[in-house]
Amino acid sequence: MDQSKVLMVVLFFMVSLNINGRGGVAGYKNYTVGDDLGWFDKLEKPTVNYQKWASSKTFSLGDFLVFNTDNNHTVVQTYNSTIYNLCDDSNALDNDTFQYASPDPSASIVHPVSVAVPLLKVGPTYFFSSDYDGEQCENGQRFSINVTYGQGLPPSLRTPPPGAPGPVGQQSGDDTVPETTVPANFDHPKDISDDGDDESDDGKKKKSMATIIGCSRWVFSWSLILVGLLYTCL
Incomplete structure (x- = not known):
């Protein structure tokens, strides 16, 4: 695959992850x-x-x-x-x-x-x-x-x-x-997470899941960056 195309794919996935993962759920207005x-x-x-x-x-x-x-x-x-x-x-x-x-x-x-x-x-x-x-x-x-x-x-x-x-x-x-x-x-x-009631068990579960999802996105993003760099060096 052409190196420029690989880099474009990597950048696309990074932007998508940032848009979808930014700040979690939007707050009330x-x-x-x-x-x-x-x-x-x-x-x-x-x-x-x-x-x-x-x-x-x-x-x-x-x-x-x-x-x-x-x-x-x-x-x-x-x-x-x-x-x-x-x-x-x-x-x-x-x-x-x-x-x-x-x-x-x-x-x-x-x-x-x-x-x-x-x-x-x-x-x-x-x-x-x-x-x-x-x-x-x-x-x-x-x-x-x-x-x-x-x-x-x-x-x-x-x-x-x-x-x-x-x-x-x-x-x-x-x-x-x-x-x-x-x-x-x-x-x-x-956001709901700012409310004191979210310190209940359900609230803690939601926070733990959000942390796991956030870490997963971070790992995936950097994996794509490393793949792009490898293709560039080859």
Whole structure:
């Protein structure tokens, strides 16, 4: 075989191994809804297009959507397409629709609000703002996504920790600053192996297997390099 062809084959296998073995399984992700535009309707931000924003992304269990908005907007998550299409959650059931932001249209001062919503269920999921009788939803503050299984839920999301913030009720509060549900040190994206629960026997087995696979790839890579060098010298 031509020596240049051998070297090309070796390099191809090395690149393939690096791509497939880099970092193991990808970590969970945060998505800031609307990026720099935040979570508002077209009356405030005429250029928002949340469905277009969502269409370029892949969402999986354990990911978070971060909504940066204010107390004149709501964050409603529903699995009910009828609720979503009507822009009206007044007839929603407790187990299919959740309101995460506490609106107060009568507040004399507008306060910033940030809300982190975990994706906990596979399949279609819908988000919209129900404020002003659905007017904000009708003016573009809405989008739907499809949640894939991905890595599955991390242990930290399978059972909510004690005292964890949850969806707020349908009634809003007063002029006080709404309490954010995003910790100041929010750094959710991580691999399952970063979670404390993975120190169980199953977690240790996974780590041992990952180490074995990593070593095998390393040995195989260097074997290919040595074969290429031998052909070059011959």
